[in-house]
Amino acid sequence: MGKPFVAGNWKMNTDSHSAVELAESIAGGSVSLAGEKVTVAVCPPFVYLRDVANSLHLSYVAVGAQDIYFESKGAFTGEISASMLKDVGCTYVLCGHSERRHVIGETEELVNKKVVAAISGGLLPILCVGELLSEREASQTEEVVTRHLKSGLAGLSDEKVLAVTVAYEPVWAIGTGRTATPQQAQQVHAFIRKLLNEMYDDQAAAEIRILYGGSVKPNNTADLMREKDIDGLLVGGASLNADDFLAIIQAAV
Numbered sequence: 001m002g003k004p005f006v007a008g009n010w011k012m013n014t015d016s017h018s019a020v021e022l023a024e025s026i027a028g029g030s031v032s033l034a035g036e037k038v039t040v041a042v043c044p045p046f047v048y049l050r051d052v053a054n055s056l057h058l059s060y061v062a063v064g065a066q067d068i069y070f071e072s073k074g075a076f077t078g079e080i081s082a083s084m085l086k087d088v089g090c091t092y093v094l095c096g097h098s099e100r101r102h103v104i105g106e107t108e109e110l111v112n113k114k115v116v117a118a119i120s121g122g123l124l125p126i127l128c129v130g131e132l133l134s135e136r137e138a139s140q141t142e143e144v145v146t147r148h149l150k151s152g153l154a155g156l157s158d159e160k161v162l163a164v165t166v167a168y169e170p171v172w173a174i175g176t177g178r179t180a181t182p183q184q185a186q187q188v189h190a191f192i193r194k195l196l197n198e199m200y201d202d203q204a205a206a207e208i209r210i211l212y213g214g215s216v217k218p219n220n221t222a223d224l225m226r227e228k229d230i231d232g233l234l235v236g237g238a239s240l241n242a243d244d245f246l247a248i249i250q251a252a253v
């Protein structure tokens with residue numbers, strides 16, 4: 001496995017002051033870890049991206065956006081393009097987070113356009129995939145993950161897909177305190193790796209990082225990270241507390 005990757009999704013939380021304060025605490029605490037042994041990114045709300053990026057300027061912590069629009073500019077009220085995200089200091093962007101799929105109503109086609117636009121615009125997309133509880137209970141996990149992965153990556157070459165990180169986030173584990181067991185997560189991660197092997201060349205299948213997300217906390221990180229195909233973590237709630245997020249980074253190394 002390459003360097004583990006820990007990303008924090010702040011969702012619609014923080015304000016202009018607390019966002020910078022949180023970023024600075026994370027940067028300060030991860031000085032000896034980030035960059036060397038682990039890749040770290042935080043994804044604040046759009047409006048705080050520039051301030052957070054400025055405060056992380058001299059650190060190893062990268063900045064990601066929580067969403068993107070696929071057009072480059074024009075009459076798309078409220079939307080944000082790849083070049084705007086680059087302009088304010090973003091390296092990564094989440095695409096197809098389950099809250100955007102299931103709360104906002106994003107389609108698989110739209111998620112794919114966002115992934116493609118992110119790569120064309122020089123960003124590194126984190127494509128989120130994962131099943132609802134009802135889908136897991138109906139034994140449809142593999143079917144849903146296959147659909148999300150194949151549609152999300154549609155049209156990407158072996159070379160372009162290297163920009164992508166995949167995040168497996170079972171929807172029933174997000175924000176619920178109910179984490180997938182390391183075995184449950186590993187099973188799906190191995191399945192995703194197998195799919196990537198079928199879809200792309202050996203290099204892509206081996207190098208694309210697969211993160212787990214869903215109620216990751218300091219006390220379950222090490223067990224999750226021990227699994228062969230878990231290359232890192234996408235953390236929601238626990239990334240809003242600097243001590244917790246730092247403990248997760250530490251345990252992920």
Ligand code: PEP
Binds near residue numbers: 009177213214215236
């Ligand atoms: C997420 O938002 O991607 C997430 C995994 O949230 P939480 O860690 O709070 O479950």
